[in-house]
Amino acid sequence: MNIEEFTQKLETEFEEVEPGTLTPDTHYKSIKGWSSMHALIIIAFVDAQFDTILNGGDLKSASTIRDLYNIVIEKTK
Amino acid sequence: MNAFIKAISYHLPEKVFSNEDFFNAFPEELGHKENLLKTGVSERHIVSSHETASDLGVKAAQLLFTENKIEPSSIDFLLFCAQEFDHFTPTTACIMQDRLNLPKHCGALDYNLGCSGFVYGLSLAKGLIESSGVENVLLITSSTLTKTFHKKDKSSTFVFGDGAAATLISSRDKSGIGKFIFGTDGKGKNKIIVKDGCARNEITETSFVERTDEYGNITSDANFYMNGTGVFIFGLKTVPIVIADLLKKEKLTIKDIDLFIFHQANLFLIDAIRIKAGIPENKVFNYIDQVGNTVSSSIPIALNEAIKRGVAKPGDRIVLTGFGVGLSWAATVIHL
Numbered sequence: 001m002n003i004e005e006f007t008q009k010l011e012t013e014f015e016e017v018e019p020g021t022l023t024p025d026t027h028y029k030s031i032k033g034w035s036s037m038h039a040l041i042i043i044a045f046v047d048a049q050f051d052t053i054l055n056g057g058d059l060k061s062a063s064t065i066r067d068l069y070n071i072v073i074e075k076t077k
Numbered sequence: 078m079n080a081f082i083k084a085i086s087y088h089l090p091e092k093v094f095s096n097e098d099f100f101n102a103f104p105e106e107l108g109h110k111e112n113l114l115k116t117g118v119s120e121r122h123i124v125s126s127h128e129t130a131s132d133l134g135v136k137a138a139q140l141l142f143t144e145n146k147i148e149p150s151s152i153d154f155l156l157f158c159a160q161e162f163d164h165f166t167p168t169t170a171c172i173m174q175d176r177l178n179l180p181k182h183c184g185a186l187d188y189n190l191g192c193s194g195f196v197y198g199l200s201l202a203k204g205l206i207e208s209s210g211v212e213n214v215l216l217i218t219s220s221t222l223t224k225t226f227h228k229k230d231k232s233s234t235f236v237f238g239d240g241a242a243a244t245l246i247s248s249r250d251k252s253g254i255g256k257f258i259f260g261t262d263g264k265g266k267n268k269i270i271v272k273d274g275c276a277r278n279e280i281t282e283t284s285f286v287e288r289t290d291e292y293g294n295i296t297s298d299a300n301f302y303m304n305g306t307g308v309f310i311f312g313l314k315t316v317p318i319v320i321a322d323l324l325k326k327e328k329l330t331i332k333d334i335d336l337f338i339f340h341q342a343n344l345f346l347i348d349a350i351r352i353k354a355g356i357p358e359n360k361v362f363n364y365i366d367q368v369g370n371t372v373s374s375s376i377p378i379a380l381n382e383a384i385k386r387g388v389a390k391p392g393d394r395i396v397l398t399g400f401g402v403g404l405s406w407a408a409t410v411i412h413l
Binding site for chain 1: 106110111112115232291292293294306307310313314345346349352353
């Protein structure tokens, strides 16, 4: 999965964001209404798609969708 | 003789706190209503300030007796699972023995566990019945967790509800409660905690200093705190392995199991666990919509509803899995 596809799929999972809102450089914790449910959606999405479970530190250290994608790729190497 | 679950009843406090009430209290949360609804909760019951966990438990047990024509005098042992006891001492189960008119030859003890508590209770009841000559064990699980919330703790307010369940475990020839998987990780104690007000930390002025987490939930050391993300990761990492270990121990596969009932933490987590464990959707029964996460009573409440609706039938093999505060987890297979 490339980063564009990753971003698009994550946006679909988030549901309540306007299509096209997320880009690889979006600071995802700044999206409107950011909540712990979004964090859970990210964790479940990454587990379902990559069979890897992010930890709290991963989510803390990643600012943009690209950061998140890079962490996932690194963890699944 | 073998232990089996003979009957279950449950009691919920009268006051209902609906999603409409929630969004009236926290209008800023309307922006991600759809995501919140993924937890599967529409309403929850909230205990009144003068009611205790033992009050709810007594009502659930009285219902168990009347609904199933059970004589209190037939109870040989009372197990009371809660986290909010009446006094530091005496044991709340002893007070409940009197309130329920249980016989004086009845053993009674409290144990302190949260979401894994029902499955642990089944293991204790099984041990008593199969090795101590006890015939009827009354297992009461109860939670009044909402009393411990900070009034600005949005996540906890949305997910949790109060309630109690009473389960009668009796003996019969055929096996009714199978093997167990247990697990504990005390390193995760801070993931779900009320820090102050017990023996380790006294209540002081600083206990009430408000702290806001990265998602805008407010709590203090005198109130309940849950690291929702950490607990989600714990559940997703641990539970599928527990299921696999249990099935291996029982020499069974998912195909041999008629139904899976998980602790009703929230639907989004249960579904993620289900997918990771490779369990088909039609083999999982959930009941969280009307009650929320009722901690140690969530499994018996769901099991009661599954039986009432004919989803769980006599002869069915059902896997029960509890996991949460401690961190603590346990799973077993029951035969109805």
